[in-house]
Amino acid sequence: MSRFQPQSTAPVPEKAILVGVDLGDSEWPVDESLAELGRLAQTDGAEVIMTVTQRLEKPSPRTLARRRSWPPCAATPRRTSSSSTTS
Numbered sequence: 001m002s003r004f005q006p007q008s009t010a011p012v013p014e015k016a017i018l019v020g021v022d023l024g025d026s027e028w029p030v031d032e033s034l035a036e037l038g039r040l041a042q043t044d045g046a047e048v049i050m051t052v053t054q055r056l057e058k059p060s061p062r063t064l065a066r067r068r069s070w071p072p073c074a075a076t077p078r079r080t081s082s083s084s085t086t087s
Contacts, residue, residue, distance in 0.1 A: 014044075
């Protein structure tokens with residue numbers, strides 16, 4: 001019986017949460033923009049674990065999602081070991 005447990009040396013993919021804001025005045029729908037961003041993240045080797053959108057009339061510091069202050073973004077990285085948030 002071996003004293004050592006085998007350990008994988010395969011690279012672990014970076015995990016990303018995509019966050020988008022829909023102001024309603026863009027040429028492209030927010031879901032199409034986030035889909036493209038997701039493809040770019042995957043091309044770079046990241047695994048997209050969540051996509052979140054927020055609809056606003058105008059940007060406001062009180063309503064914009066922030067990684068540490070918005071519950072899904074604050075809690076999810078800890079549960080899933082996410083290593084980056086892309087917005």
